[in-house]
Structure formats: structure tokens, C-alpha cells
Amino acid sequence: MNKIKQFYSSAAWQKCREAYKKEHNYLCEECQKRGMITPAEEVHHIKKLTKYNIDNPDITLNPKNLQCLCRSCHEAKHKRKPITRYTIDEYGRVFPKDGL
Numbered sequence: 450m451n452k453i454k455q456f457y458s459s460a461a462w463q464k465c466r467e468a469y470k471k472e473h474n475y476l477c478e479e480c481q482k483r484g485m486i487t488p489a490e491e492v493h494h495i496k497k498l499t500k501y502n503i504d505n506p507d508i509t510l511n512p513k514n515l516q517c518l519c520r521s522c523h524e525a526k527h528k529r530k531p532i533t534r535y536t537i538d539e540y541g542r543v544f545p546k547d548g549l
């Protein structure tokens with residue numbers, strides 16, 4: 450079984466997540482920044498969990514690395530920024546970007 454999946458179903462994470470949400474009154478932190486009150490549905494890891502840090506509780510269970518988010522803010526966080534592959538010069542010619 451995938452270690453990251455395993456972590457998300459662990460009791461330690463469930464407990465940490467619930468405690469974190471409670472501490473933030475079950476509200477989405479991003480929405481709050483914009484003056485909106487939205488219930489938080491998920492707890493997000495700011496620094497993404499990978500197989501390299503999954504055994505490090507300083508990353509996985511550290512409240513500093515967590516954020517209460519509603520579903521739409523959470524989705525926005527995970528949306529990858531589009532990669533610009535081409536540049537257009539002053540004559541309108543399209544070139545592939547260096548290094549890609």
C-alpha cells in the first residue's frame with residue numbers, strides 16, 4: 450500500500466486533523482482572509498507530502514504545515530499552474546521556451 454495513502458488513513462492523522470480543525474473553529478482559512486465565513490471541509494498540507502517526507506512528523510503532523518480549507522479553496526490550491534511553453538517575440542513569432 451502507498452505510504453501516503455496509508456498516512457491519510459492513520460489514526461495519528463485523523464486525530465491531528467480534527468484537533469486542527471477544532472482549533473480553527475472549522476472555518477476555511479482562505480475564505481476568512483477574504484472576509485468570508487465558510488465551513489472547512491478539509492485540512493491541507495502546505496508543503497506537499499511526498500515519499501521523502503512522509504515519515505517526518507514535522508511535516509506531516511505539524512500544525513504550521515496545515516491549513517483548514519473549504520472544498521473549492523482546497524481544489525484551487527491543488528490546481529497546477531499552467532506551464533508556459535512558448536514565448537512570442539516582438540514580431541509575433543512563436544518560439545519554444547528555453548530548457549523545455
Ligand SMILES: [Zn+2]
Nearest residue numbers: 477480519522
Ligand atoms: Zn474557502
Ligand SMILES: [Zn+2]
Nearest residue numbers: 492493494523
Ligand atoms: Zn491539499
